[in-house]
Amino acid sequence: MDRIRRLVERAQGGEEEAFDELAQLHRPRLREAIRSWARFQLGPRLDVEDVLQDSLLRAVKAIGRFAWDGEDSFFRWLCGIAKRALAQAVRDTYRRAPEHSHGTRIKHLEAAVPGQSTVMRREERFHxxxxxxxxxxxxxxxxxxxxRxxxxxxxxxxxxxxxTAGSVKYQLAVALRGLRAVFGETESCHLPDRRLDPGDDEHDAQ
Known part of the structure; x- marks a missing residue:
C-alpha cells in the first residue's frame, strides 16, 4: 500500500507516468466493479470500456483533490468517480436514443422499464x-x-x-453454500451498488 500512496503523491505532483501506473494497477478491479453496476442499469446496454476510460480521464483531472484516507482509499475514490461516469453514460444513452415520434419513445421506455411484478421480485430478492x-x-x-x-x-x-489461498477458497465455498441455499444460483450474488458497493462494503469489512 505504501507503493500506491507514493504513486498518488507523485501523480498529484504532476507526474503523468505515476498516474498511468495507478491506472494500470486499478484498471482490472475498476472494470469489474463497473460491469457489476451496469448489470442493474435499465435501458440499452452500456459499453463498460467506455465508462472505464471516462472514469480514468475524470480521475486524472481530479487527482489533486484526492485525500489519502487509509488502505484502499484510492480505489474507493475511483469507484465514486466511476459511478458518476456510469450515471452520465446512462443519461447520454437516453439522450441519443431515436425520438422520431412519440410512439417510438413510448416503445423504448416500455422495453427499458420492467413491469411492476419484475420490480417487486427484484426488490424482494435484493432484501x-x-x-x-x-x-x-x-x-x-x-x-x-x-x-463476486x-x-x-x-x-x-x-x-x-x-x-492463505486455501483459507480464502474454504471461506468462499462456505459463504456460497449459504447463499445457494437461499437463492439456488450464485449469480444472484451480484449486488446493486445502492447499498452494498465495493467501496463501502469493503471499507466496513476491514
Missing part, C-alpha cells in the same frame, strides 16, 4: 440477499464481496487480506 449477507461472518462476507463484486482471484484476495 433477501442483503439479509443473508448481513448474517454471514465478517470474514466470509468480505471474501465473497471481493470475489470486484472480481478478484483467490490469490489476489489472499494477498489483499493476508490469508
Amino acid at each position: 433477501r440477499l442483503e439479509d443473508a449477507l448481513r448474517h454471514l461472518p465478517a470474514e466470509q462476507r468480505e471474501i465473497l464481496l471481493l470475489a 463484486i470486484e472480481g478478484l482471484t483467490v490469490n489476489e484476495i489472499a494477498a489483499r487480506t493476508g490469508r
